[in-house]
Amino acid sequence: xxxxxxxxxxxxxxxxxxxxxxxxxxxxxxxxxxxxxxxxxxxxxxxxxxxxxxxxxxxxxxxxxxxxxxxxxxxxxxxxxxxxxxxxxxxxxxxxxxxxxxxxxxxxxxxxxxxxxxxxxxxxxxxxxxxxxxxxxxxxxxxxxxxxxxxxxxxxxxxxxxxxxxxxxxxxxxxxxxxxxxxxxxxxxxxxxxxxxxxxxxxxxxxxxxxxxxxxxxxxxxxxxxxxxxxxxxxxxxxxxxxxxxxxxxxxxxxxxxxxxxxxxxxxxxxxxxxxxxxxxxxxxxxxxxxxxxxxxxxxxxxxxxxxxxxx
Amino acid sequence: xxxxxxxxxxxxxxxxxxxxxxxxxxxxxxxxxxxxxxxxxxxxxxxxxxxxxxxxxxxxxxxxxxxxxxxxxxxxxxxxxxxxxxxxxxxxxxxxxxxxxxxxxxxxxxxxxxxxxxxxxxxxxxxxxxxxxxxxxxxxxxxxxxxxxxxxxxxxxxxxxxxxxxxxxxxxxxxxxxxxxxxxxxxxxxxxxxxxxxxxxxxxxxxxxxxxxxxxxxxxxxxxxxxxxxxxxxxxxxxxxxxxxxxxxxxxxxxxxxxxxxxxxxxxxxxxxxxxxxxxxxxxxxxxxxxxxxxxxxxxxxxxxxxxxxxxxxxxxxxxxxxxxxxxxxxxxxxxxxxxxxxxxxxxxxxxxxxxxxxxxxxxxxxxxxxxxxxxxxxxxxxxxxxxxxxxxxxxxxxxxxxxxxxxxxxxxxxxxxxxxxxxxxxxxxxxxxxxxxxxxxxxxxxxxxxxxxxxxxxxxxxxxxxxxxxxxxxxxxxxxxxxxxxxxxxxxxxxxxxxxxxxxxxxxxxxxxxxxxxxxxxxxxxxxxxxxxxxxxxxxxxxxxxxxxxxxxxxxxxxxxxxxxxxxxxxxxxxxxxxxxxxxxxxxxxxxxxxxxxxxxxxxxxxxxxxxxxxxxxxxxxxxxxxxxxxxxxxxxxxxxxxx
Numbered sequence: 001x002x003x004x005x006x007x008x009x010x011x012x013x014x015x016x017x018x019x020x021x022x023x024x025x026x027x028x029x030x031x032x033x034x035x036x037x038x039x040x041x042x043x044x045x046x047x048x049x050x051x052x053x054x055x056x057x058x059x060x061x062x063x064x065x066x067x068x069x070x071x072x073x074x075x076x077x078x079x080x081x082x083x084x085x086x087x088x089x090x091x092x093x094x095x096x097x098x099x100x101x102x103x104x105x106x107x108x109x110x111x112x113x114x115x116x117x118x119x120x121x122x123x124x125x126x127x128x129x130x131x132x133x134x135x136x137x138x139x140x141x142x143x144x145x146x147x148x149x150x151x152x153x154x155x156x157x158x159x160x161x162x163x164x165x166x167x168x169x170x171x172x173x174x175x176x177x178x179x180x181x182x183x184x185x186x187x188x189x190x191x192x193x194x195x196x197x198x199x200x201x202x203x204x205x206x207x208x209x210x211x212x213x214x215x216x217x218x219x220x221x222x223x224x225x226x227x228x229x230x231x232x233x234x235x236x237x238x239x240x241x242x243x244x245x246x247x248x249x250x251x252x253x254x255x256x257x258x259x260x261x262x263x264x265x266x267x268x269x270x271x272x273x274x275x276x277x278x279x280x281x282x283x284x285x286x287x288x289x290x291x292x293x294x295x296x297x298x299x300x301x302x303x304x305x306x307x308x309x310x311x312x
Numbered sequence: 313x314x315x316x317x318x319x320x321x322x323x324x325x326x327x328x329x330x331x332x333x334x335x336x337x338x339x340x341x342x343x344x345x346x347x348x349x350x351x352x353x354x355x356x357x358x359x360x361x362x363x364x365x366x367x368x369x370x371x372x373x374x375x376x377x378x379x380x381x382x383x384x385x386x387x388x389x390x391x392x393x394x395x396x397x398x399x400x401x402x403x404x405x406x407x408x409x410x411x412x413x414x415x416x417x418x419x420x421x422x423x424x425x426x427x428x429x430x431x432x433x434x435x436x437x438x439x440x441x442x443x444x445x446x447x448x449x450x451x452x453x454x455x456x457x458x459x460x461x462x463x464x465x466x467x468x469x470x471x472x473x474x475x476x477x478x479x480x481x482x483x484x485x486x487x488x489x490x491x492x493x494x495x496x497x498x499x500x501x502x503x504x505x506x507x508x509x510x511x512x513x514x515x516x517x518x519x520x521x522x523x524x525x526x527x528x529x530x531x532x533x534x535x536x537x538x539x540x541x542x543x544x545x546x547x548x549x550x551x552x553x554x555x556x557x558x559x560x561x562x563x564x565x566x567x568x569x570x571x572x573x574x575x576x577x578x579x580x581x582x583x584x585x586x587x588x589x590x591x592x593x594x595x596x597x598x599x600x601x602x603x604x605x606x607x608x609x610x611x612x613x614x615x616x617x618x619x620x621x622x623x624x625x626x627x628x629x630x631x632x633x634x635x636x637x638x639x640x641x642x643x644x645x646x647x648x649x650x651x652x653x654x655x656x657x658x659x660x661x662x663x664x665x666x667x668x669x670x671x672x673x674x675x676x677x678x679x680x681x682x683x684x685x686x687x688x689x690x691x692x693x694x695x696x697x698x699x700x701x702x703x704x705x706x707x708x709x710x711x712x713x714x715x716x717x718x719x720x721x722x723x724x725x726x727x728x729x730x731x732x733x734x735x736x737x738x739x740x741x742x743x744x745x746x747x748x749x750x751x752x753x754x755x756x757x758x759x760x761x762x763x764x765x766x767x768x769x770x771x772x773x774x775x776x777x778x779x780x781x782x783x784x785x786x787x788x789x790x791x792x793x794x795x796x797x798x799x800x801x802x803x804x805x806x807x808x809x810x811x812x813x814x815x816x817x818x819x820x821x822x823x824x825x826x827x828x829x830x831x832x833x834x835x836x837x838x839x840x841x842x843x844x845x846x847x848x849x850x851x852x853x854x855x856x857x858x859x860x861x862x863x864x865x866x867x868x869x870x871x872x873x874x875x876x877x878x879x880x881x882x883x884x885x886x887x888x889x890x891x892x893x894x895x896x897x898x899x900x901x902x903x904x905x906x907x908x909x910x911x912x913x914x915x916x917x918x919x920x921x922x923x924x925x926x927x928x929x930x931x932x933x934x935x936x937x938x939x940x941x942x943x944x945x946x947x948x949x950x951x952x953x954x955x956x957x
Contacts, residue, residue, distance in 0.1 A: 167780060193928040196936045201778050245938065 020132025674891025
């Protein structure tokens with residue numbers, strides 16, 4: 001007799017979030033990215049549909065990163081100073097599916113670029129490359145509240161994914177995202193309750209849960225990875241059991257966390273390995289969008305995802 | 313050792329202390345009360361004082377802002393005396409005892425009603441009997457004491473106590489007293505641990521004057537009631553903040569403080585002083601002689617009972633959390649330092665465990681939960697919230713530390729439920745007009761727990777606050793930025809008693825959110841642990857020091873109480889005081905209290921892994937699990953009968 005596996009059947013599924021709008025829909029992206037829609041825990045294909053593969057976003061910055069380790073500087077060299085060239089390289093040479101523009105230069109301590117400058121950059125970037133876009137603010141609440149609404153408007157109807165909304169500062173961004181037809185990243189500090197509360201607060205403002213992506217905050221290998229893993233797992237279990245307020249896809253800032261590890265900074269190879277291992281683990285815990293930095297790590301993870309999904 | 317003089321304002325009290333003593337210690341030793349929620353650890357920031365004159369040395373701390381330091385504001389617990397000082401204790405660092413000790417007529421009416429309704433048989437714990445004994449003769453020559461016993465036995469049929477006891481002090485004076493009084497005497501009999509004691513013998517007939525005090529000794533609030541033990545009448549009620557609050561706002565910080573040098577003695581003195589003040593005021597108002605007060609009965613949590621008796625509470629806090637005693641034998645009140653008749657008795661209602669005390673037993677008696685045929689739940693909302701689940705078949709309890717917010721402490725404009733407290737609130741959608749009513753209709757002086765519950769429910773209903781408790785600013789004079797986040801004005805200064813605005817701010821809302829989350833999560837963990845869901849619980853008794861009013865619908869809206877049909881929720885007021893009163897007037901009730909305390913099981917929430925998860929999930933209005941609070945009706949403000957429309 002053939003071995004019978006115990007199969008779990010879930011009553012709900014994760015919401016589908018669409019990033020980017022194509023020409024047909026009146027805008028300019030060559031393709032759209034869809035994430036979410038899982039009716040099963042990660043990679044348990046027999047238990048429920050998993051229609052979308054995890055997707056990788058190349059992280060690019062509006063200003064040259066000063067403290068990136070040698071491995072990253074070698075991979076991009078001079079492109080780091082030119083965001084548009086950098087973006088194009090990711091799109092053409094590395095065949096990126098998705099870009100994540102980090103507006104670090106807007107931070108008062110890292111250049112203090114104005115809202116107008118950032119809005120202009122986003123417009124130019126949208127013209128230069130036709131990939132869907134994730135846009136991430138600088139993390140300074142009051143500056144983000146100036147910059148992100150301008151950016152939202154500059155990218156109006158391009159259906160970008162824009163973050164980060166946090167519990168103490170979500171209203172301005174949620175209102176801008178709602179008005180200009182984007183999706184929002186809701187960031188919580190490795191805390192399932194705050195993730196849930198923030199989703200409720202944002203949806204109370206009129207932005208449907210289908211336009212929210214959870215940033216659960218992660219730690220890299222050796223820096224809290226297991227903790228992030230179990231929070232994501234708990235959230236996903238709740239979502240599949242019917243809790244809609246946690247049924248949003250996850251975005252994980254893998255590159256940012258991995259390259260902060262002391263080990264990643266010392267040896268080129270170990271940095272790449274750190275990013276690969278962190279990303280691979282988070283795929284197992286249900287990550288939908290992985291924001292990554294090193295092209296080699298990205299290509300390895302892409303190949304890994306293809307193998308996991310076996311051509312599905 | 314050098315000594316310096318410190319003068320405190322506005323108290324105008326002066327004391328001489330040794331160099332290097334803290335300002336807080338100096339204040340305590342001269343009876344100036346400064347808030348100190350953390351018990352002097354320098355972390356809570358409640359003990360800010362302004363040094364107007366003189367030299368001090370302050371330890372580094374992260375609590376004070378630069379501006380405050382520039383203004384010579386210091387933390388009293390971290391600041392030592394290095395010269396003669398003048399110290400101003402600002403209003404927010406003080407506990408206002410005067411204003412809180414007000415007579416609340418409405419509470420009394422309720423108490424009287426409850427007394428008349430009582431099912432328990434009337435047999436007070438202390439009785440006075442007037443006797444006219446036959447003088448002895450050569451034929452009738454039994455001893456004086458035997459003669460007294462026979463006299464008592466002849467009339468005291470109602471007394472169920474099996475043996476009589478008398479102390480030597482009474483016996484020594486008996487011979488002369490009986491003859492001087494011409495054998496006409498009044499005997500005071502008290503129930504004492506299963507026996508009956510002749511507490512005292514007085515000449516003549518004083519049997520009409522037999523009074524007692526019952527107290528609910530809460531961590532934050534102490535309520536006391538003067539009873540006429542003959543007529544079952546409540547003669548007066550007082551409530552006041554527990555003066556122990558100067559040593560920490562919850563039981564744990566008090567226990568820690570008790571371990572300090574003279575800490576236990578100071579805590580003991582603070583509670584006795586609070587009670588003494590109420591006793592004195594009430595007997596003066598009712599023109600009663602202290603000697604006619606024959607007994608005191610107290611209900612309180614286990615730590616409060618230890619401190620009342622001056623017993624070291626250290627082991628309550630240490631694993632395996634065992635108190636020195638749960639069943640307090642009947643003692644003489646004077647042994648605990650309480651001033652009534654020197655031979656008067658002190659009764660304490662029995663407790664269950666380290667964190668479920670006699671106040672809970674009292675709550676069960678007054679709610680009648682132990683006689684319910686249907687599964688019922690008692691929720692006593694206080695600083696230490698207690699929950700009892702059960703019926704006539706079983707009882708199980710748990711405790712949750714909620715903090716004092718619902719008792720009006722730790723919130724900017726909070727006060728207890730007494731005259732002038734805003735207790736019902738309705739906010740109009742169109743122009744944010746706030747309609748409120750106050751206790752006794754007095755000019756508003758602050759907001760009490762039920763007022764806060766209404767305010768939060770209304771702010772949620774009108775969506776002027778998000779579910780996380782952040783106020784959404786509107787272009788309106790009632791919305792403004794304050795020191796502790798945004799504020800909403802409930803009453804403008806031209807309406808209020810003190811002439812300052814009464815407001816609620818985001819820090820207050822946060823405190824109230826934590827308090828309600830602690831209570832709600834304890835209720836849901838206890839029910840789940842026993843494998844019941846709320847649908848199976850027939851009656852919910854809601855108790856707490858809310859005065860006579862609590863809008864249960866508002867309490868559900870903010871997620872304090874479970875979302876069940878409102879007809880199943882019964883607000884029963886201060887159940888601890890009510891139970892204490894019943895026990896005082898009925899020997900059966902005190903026997904029942906003992907049975908309840910024996911029978912009740914205790915669930916230690918600190919050993920429940922899912923309590924913390926539940927608590928975190930409840931830190932939201934009403935709850936992060938929205939399905940538990942689905943279909944909240946938009947009733948407007950249906951339950952309000954204050955004439956506000």
